[in-house]
Amino acid sequence: MSSPIGPVDSSKVPRYSGQDGFARLPYRDKVDHADVVLAGVPYDTGVSYRSGARFGPNHIRQSSKLLRPYNPALDVSPFETFQVADAGDIAVNPFNINEAIEGVEEQAYALTENGTRLVTLGGDHTIALPLLRNAAKRHGPVALLHFDAHLDTWDTYFGAEYTHGTPFRRAFEEGIIDTEALCHVGTRGPLYGKKDLEDDRRFGFGILTSADIYRQGADEIAARLRDRIGDRPLYISVDIDVLDPAHAPGTGTPEAGGMTSRELLEILRGLRGLNLIGADVVEVAPAYDHAELTGIAASHVGYELVSLLALKHQKEQDMNRSEKEN
Numbered sequence: 001m002s003s004p005i006g007p008v009d010s011s012k013v014p015r016y017s018g019q020d021g022f023a024r025l026p027y028r029d030k031v032d033h034a035d036v037v038l039a040g041v042p043y044d045t046g047v048s049y050r051s052g053a054r055f056g057p058n059h060i061r062q063s064s065k066l067l068r069p070y071n072p073a074l075d076v077s078p079f080e081t082f083q084v085a086d087a088g089d090i091a092v093n094p095f096n097i098n099e100a101i102e103g104v105e106e107q108a109y110a111l112t113e114n115g116t117r118l119v120t121l122g123g124d125h126t127i128a129l130p131l132l133r134n135a136a137k138r139h140g141p142v143a144l145l146h147f148d149a150h151l152d153t154w155d156t157y158f159g160a161e162y163t164h165g166t167p168f169r170r171a172f173e174e175g176i177i178d179t180e181a182l183c184h185v186g187t188r189g190p191l192y193g194k195k196d197l198e199d200d201r202r203f204g205f206g207i208l209t210s211a212d213i214y215r216q217g218a219d220e221i222a223a224r225l226r227d228r229i230g231d232r233p234l235y236i237s238v239d240i241d242v243l244d245p246a247h248a249p250g251t252g253t254p255e256a257g258g259m260t261s262r263e264l265l266e267i268l269r270g271l272r273g274l275n276l277i278g279a280d281v282v283e284v285a286p287a288y289d290h291a292e293l294t295g296i297a298a299s300h301v302g303y304e305l306v307s308l309l310a311l312k313h314q315k316e317q318d319m320n321r322s323e324k325e326n
């Protein structure tokens with residue numbers, strides 16, 4: 001197989017120029033095949049408070065221009081390991097939530113043909129439901145790590161079933177997540193009542209709160225998550241509001257007392273070795289951002305997720321090779 005087409009060479013073309021994809025990667029139509037695609041979903045019709053996450057995907061792309069090809073923390077060069085490309089944006093109906101959800105599911109299915117992994121840039125958290133449906137179609141019910149200030153397992157808002165606060169309750173009801181291996185990470189802030197937590201526990205979720213992360217540290221948290229997930233197919237959903245508003249002001253429903261971007265990146269790196277099959281980064285609302293803080297945090301989360309997929313790919317290649325030799 002020919003070697004992957006990598007990012008634009010920033011020693012020849014300055015980082016601040018051009019219209020290249022995430023991390024200056026090529027767009028999908030410029031490569032023959034892709035092992036991983038990043039795709040935007042410019043959609044925010046499901047939000048309950050500040051709108052604006054529809055502008056998230058392009059903001060994350062713009063904020064990703066400084067990402068460099070080698071990840072020293074994981075000792076991997078993700079864009080040399082396999083072909084990564086930016087698939088552009090999934091076009092969805094901004095006026096009809098049901099149609100938007102169907103559209104994301106259909107297009108996610110098309111993007112993940114032939115084993116291509118999808119890392120989605122949101123968009124509000126509503127889109128996690130169709131992305132989990134697609135993941136389950138490909139792998140059966142998936143383990144889920146959900147990084148978020150909020151549970152997102154509420155029932156309805158104003159009678160609406162499909163919103164950014166309800167995707168994981170719907171996913172539980174639809175049987176598309178593996179109830180043995182679900183965990184919220186970074187949860188904090190006031191709830192409507194104790195019943196929110198009781199319902200959530202009934203769906204099978206564990207909770208590692210923002211305070212747990214502060215008290216136990218990133219390594220311990222990652223170890224506990226690895227134990228819970230084992231080798232199950234794993235989907236990771238990162239709501240950028242899991243970060244403290246000091247680290248991610250540009251989001252729709254900010255809550256004080258969140259983790260730092262360093263803690264989030266360290267926990268993600270601590271998940272190496274798990275069977276990651278797909279991921280999303282959502283709820284970046286650039287109108288509330290300052291100096292690209294939120295966009296930069298989201299772009300680094302995307303980079304770590306692609307790096308985890310690259311490590312998994314390397315491991316699979318090594319196993320194939322040693323099987324052939326034996």
Ligand code: MN
Nearest residue numbers: 149150239241
């Ligand atoms: Mn949230």
Ligand code: MN
Nearest residue numbers: 125148152239
């Ligand atoms: Mn959320």
